[in-house]
Amino acid sequence: MLKRSFCLITFLVVVVIILSQCVGTKTDPRGPVYAGDESCKSCHRSAFDAHRTSAHHFASTxxxxxxxxxxxxxxxxxxxxxxxxxxxxxxDTSGLYQTAYQHGSPQEKGRFAVTIGQGRKAQTYLSFKENKYYQLPISYFTQVHSWANSPGFPATHPYFNRLVPATCFSCHSSYVNVTTTYEGMQRVEKFAENEVMYGINCERCHGPAKEHADFHTRHPQEKTAQHITRTGNLTRQQQVDMCAVCHSGLKTPQRSLFEFKPGDKLSDYIMADYLATASERQSNDVHGNQYQLLTASKCYRESNQLTCNTCHDAHAVNRNNLQAYNNQCLSCHQPATDRFCTNKALPPAALQQQCVNCHMPVQPSRVITLLPSGKEQPVADSLRSHLIKVYR
Structure with a gap:
């Protein structure tokens, strides 16, 4: 009897352990080859923590x-x-809302469902209604510390019906559950509520990592990354394509950008309008067209090593350390060489602190403007140009 009880208890303990592991394991909606962010933390804690403060992480929340x-x-x-x-x-207790009033009487309202952006420059917001996302009429403009009319919205009245397509989520999230149907000749996207992976997470840039995480969990002594693409081994074009997925402006997709993996060709995913000539690229806007502007630059064209990662750490927030960017310029344009700045107005020591301000100045966007309340003219969002050149 005691032996039978012991066997039964042992069996129940084993079942409980197995079930607890099953309950604690979430299935990634992107498929079984994905591991999820938490699997990266134990081995990559520094990068993981830094990423949690980055604009990529807060692309949507x-x-x-x-x-x-x-x-x-x-x-x-x-x-x-x-x-x-x-x-x-x-x-109120049910959430946050934007409510339109005329002569003090409520007319229409939209619930805040998704926040787009960390707010370093601005934030905009989405509502969700009948399986569709809509951009709300009012955004937040950090430059003036107040609410502002959303970019491109009418200045005469609030507009609650701007649909947000899945292509927007492809650069502001890591996954969204969307189905496409046709109503007559019209293409209709329907989203599943709350089925969004907010922000740009680890595997969005590094690719599926389930096999990689499982291997290194079993073999912690192995320090060479296995079963994952090492971006340093990619060609320069493959490396910049990873960033150009979202930093080359609005594009016409041929297939979902959520499917893009490191090492893929971006031209296999989108129409080739991002492959413009150098002169055409110079007319691109500072907002969103970083790829076109960078690759039109003489520094890029005459180098075989310069990539986005030369200056940017996708995990860390270093935008306030301007000298770190200047130092990247000085690694090629060293003082006392013929590559150093020829400007005679400042001494060499001062010039070494002005590389980025002089050759990549902050400029107003022509496409992203916001109208603060009570103002007659919209205010342009300003970003640093990625067209490296001598500005007169």
Whole structure:
């Protein structure tokens, strides 16, 4: 009897352990070859923690009082349109809302569902209704510390019906559950609510990592990365293509950009309009066209090593350390060589602190402008140009 009880208890313990492991293991919606971010943390803690503060991580988040930067307190929660029309940012126990009023009477409202952007420059917001995402009419503009009319929206009235396609999520998230159908001749996308992997996560750039994570969990003594693409082994074009997926402007996809893996050719995924001539690239906007501007630069054309990663660490936040970027320039343009700056207006020591400000200046965007409440003219978002040249 005791032997039978012992066997039964042992069996139950084993079952509980197995079931607890099953319960604790989430299936990645992208498929069995993906491991999920948490699997990266134990071996790559420094990069993991740095990434958690990056703009990539905050490319999208759930909209709540922690992620939305603007005020919900009067009078700072109001955006004014002509004709006694206002939009108020409001909150209650059910969530956050943008509500349009005319002559004080509520007309239409949209619930904050998704926050787009960390807010270093601005944030915009999405609502979800009947399996579709819509951009809300009011964004937050960090430059003026207030609410502003969303880019491209009418300045005369609030507009709640701008559909957000899956292509937007392909650069602001790591996965979204969307199905495509046709209603007559019209292509219709339908999203599953809350089935979004917010932000740009590890495997979005590094590729599927389940086999890699499983191998190194079993073989912790193996320090050479196995079963994953090592970006340093890719060609220069393959490396910049990884960034150009999202930093080459609006594109016409031939297949889902969510399928892009490191080492793939971007030209296999999109129409080749991003492969413009150098002169055409110089007309590209500072917002979103970093690939075109960089590759049009003489520094890029005459180097066989310069890539996005030469200056940028995709994991870390180093944008405030301007001298670190200057030092990258100085690694090629060393003082006391014929490659150093020929400007005689400043001494060499001062020139070494101005490389980026002089040759990659901050410029206003021509395509991203926001209209703050009470203003007559929109204000351009400003970004640093990636066209490296002598500016006069």
């Amino acid at each position: 759930i909209a709540d009082k922690h992620s939305v930067l603007g005020s919900f307190l009067a009078p700072s929660n109001v955006f004014n349109f002509p004709g006694d029309v206002t939009v108020r940012m409001e909150s």
